[in-house]
Amino acid sequence: MGGRSVVLLNILLIVVAVSAGEAEEEPVNKSTLGLWENNNEDELDGGFPSLDGILHWAIGHSDPAKLQQQAQQHLSTQDDHILQKRQTEIKEVVEKLEEEMPSDSKLMQLAIHDLKNNNNNNLEDALHQLLILVEAIHNANNLHNMGGLSLVIAQLNNSDHTIRTTSAWVVGKAAQNNPLVQNQVLQLGALPKLMLMVKSSFIEEAIKALYAVSAVVRNNDKGIELFYSQGGDIMIQGILSNTTADVRLHRRLVSLIADLAEYQLVYNSNLELPFLNNCALVKVLFDLTTSDDLDLQEKVLLAVKNLLMLESTELLVLDGFCGLKGALERMRLQLQQLIREENDNEYAIDVDGLCKEVNLIYLEKLTKTRGLNNISVSQVPT
Ligand SMILES: *[C@@H]1O[C@H](CO)[C@@H](O)[C@H](O)[C@H]1NC(C)=O
Ligand SMILES: *[C@@H]1O[C@H](CO)[C@@H](O)[C@H](O)[C@H]1NC(C)=O
Ligand SMILES: *[C@@H]1O[C@H](CO)[C@@H](O)[C@H](O)[C@H]1NC(C)=O
Ligand SMILES: *[C@@H]1O[C@H](CO)[C@@H](O)[C@H](O)[C@H]1NC(C)=O
Secondary structure, three states: OOOOOHHHHHHHHHHHHHHHHHOOOOOOOHHHOOHHHHOOOHHHHOOOOOHHHHHHHHHHOOOHHHHHHHHHHHHOOOOOOOHHHHHHHHHHHHHHHHHHOOOHHHHHHHHHHHHHHOOHHHHHHHHHHHHHHOOOHHHHHHHOOOOHHHHHHHHHHOOOHHHHHHHHHHHHHHHOOOHHHHHHHHHOOOHHHHHHHOOOOOHHHHHHHHHHHHHHHOOOHHHHHHHHHOOHHHHHHHHHOOOOOOHHHHHHHHHHHHHHHHHHHHHOOOOOOHHHHOHHHHHHHHHHOOOOOHHHHHHHHHHHHHHHHOHHHHHHHHOOOOOHHHHHHHHHHHHHHHHHHOOOOHHHHHHHHHHHHHHHHHHHHHHHHHHHHHHHHHHOOO
């Protein structure tokens, strides 16, 4: 979308949704447009920010009278019955808005200015604004140059936990799939702080902090190394074995394990993470599958699948992979029951398929590893 303002795009989505809801000739199923109703993003980063708030913030920084006048002119005309006409009008509104709206970098500047002034009344709005803006990679890339990243990171120390939470969210969003920002966050020394926040007793803070930690270390050698040296493995095991911890934390941690294993697989990293080939970890993962959360079960299976494929887990495989067979059997019984009770619950069928796949991978690797072992035995000089 090039230089088009992210904020503008969000406004466009709102306008389209409102308009679709109003057009009676061609009813549109609103739930397909209902990003902001359904929190579809929940899985990715723990929730969608309030678009209303952003809209108000953005409008607050332009000329509200003009914008409102235009919106009224174009959206509430009574004689409007044709969807196509609507669409043309929406396009016009957007074009007008585009002229009126400040550019992304102007909005970034304004938000950063509010952060700099450190006035607690504006902080939350400014952070939410950045949250939307850094979704575009060019804005994320500019955040540090404009002085914003260190200001956001400084707010991880704010005494108000909601400010800390949103700050972690911004850091995570900016760093996600962005090696440049990942390295900037690491250089600014924010990872240990974020890791501490994962242990917060405010659950949202813990979740957003873990989101940020995962975003910063994903596929990043330095990040993984630092995570590990700061006791990341102990943190993971501690939370995973806490049966009363929030299931969202568990899901995210299990995905982090899958990521760490995948990194070793794909990049053949020299970075050895012994905790990945440790029965203590694998058993904790299996224990999680006794929960009836299908999403969690699926994530555990995906993580186990990656762990199984690591070269470093050969010994575990020869030894039955920490009771994999029993764990899979138990899961499959549980899933079969769910499939019976819930009229072929498709999700359960998929997860059951994944169980079979994991078992096959295990058997293949077992055969291969045994073969390799026998060869090396026969090659021992006599
Ligand atoms: C809208 O979509 C949902 C989910 O796909 C569906 O359950 C519902 O019946 C649909 N409603 C209409 C009016 O099509
Ligand atoms: C947060 O505060 C601690 C001490 O209270 C300090 O050591 C640390 O550098 C601060 N972190 C940031 C990012 O400002
Ligand atoms: C386990 O999680 C609960 C809920 O988040 C928390 O209150 C408790 O302190 C945790 N226990 C340990 C030992 O970390
Ligand atoms: C490989 O060696 C193991 C004992 O180490 C033995 O049980 C197994 O049968 C051997 N497999 C093959 C294919 O020779």
